[in-house]
Amino acid sequence: MTYSTAISLPEDVRAFLEPLDGAKRTGCDRLISLMVAATGSPPTMLGPSIIGFGTYDYRYESGREGASCALGFSPRAKEFSIYLSPHHVGGYEAWDDLLAPLGKYRVGKGCLYLKDPLAVPSEALSALFAASLDALRSSPVVVGLHLGEVRTEE
Numbered sequence: 001m002t003y004s005t006a007i008s009l010p011e012d013v014r015a016f017l018e019p020l021d022g023a024k025r026t027g028c029d030r031l032i033s034l035m036v037a038a039t040g041s042p043p044t045m046l047g048p049s050i051i052g053f054g055t056y057d058y059r060y061e062s063g064r065e066g067a068s069c070a071l072g073f074s075p076r077a078k079e080f081s082i083y084l085s086p087h088h089v090g091g092y093e094a095w096d097d098l099l100a101p102l103g104k105y106r107v108g109k110g111c112l113y114l115k116d117p118l119a120v121p122s123e124a125l126s127a128l129f130a131a132s133l134d135a136l137r138s139s140p141v142v143v144g145l146h147l148g149e150v151r152t153e154e
Contacts (some may be wrong), residue, residue, distance in 0.1 A: 009043060010043065012045045013043045016048075016049070016051070020075060026118060028051075028075050030117055031073045032051065038053070038129035041148045050069070050073070050074045052070075052072035054145070055067050055068065055145075056146065059143050069083060070147060071084065082111065082112040083110060084110055084111070084132040087141060087142060088139075098127050101124035102114065102120050102125075133145075133147075
C-alpha cells in the first residue's frame, strides 16, 4: 500500500509520478502524505519537477516580492530535494534537534537534501514540516500564507 492512496491527486501530479517505481515512488507517496497532513493543501505541480503544497507570499523591504510553495519536494536522480521555509531565524543550526533524527542529509538556503525519506521516522519529518510552517507564520517578510483543504477519495 502506498501512502497517498486516499489523497485525490491532480492529473499532472499523477502523470509526473507514474514513471517512478520502487523506493523512489514510495518515498514520494510518503512525502505527499506527510505534507498534505502538515499543510491541509493538495499537491500541485510547480514547473516540470517540483510538487508543492500550499503557498506563501513574501515582500522584502527592498520591494522585491513573490510567491512560493509552503512545503514541497522533488525526487531528483540522486536524492530528494525538500523545500522548506528559507525564513527561519538562526538558520538550520536552530533546527539541530529536528534535523538529528534524519541521519545523513545536507542543506541549502531553503532546501533539505535526503537520499531516502523512507529511512527517516515520519514523526521527525512531520516535526520539521511543522517548524518550517511556523517559521513562515512568524516571518516579517511573509505577507500571506495560504493553506487549504484536500479532497479525499471515498
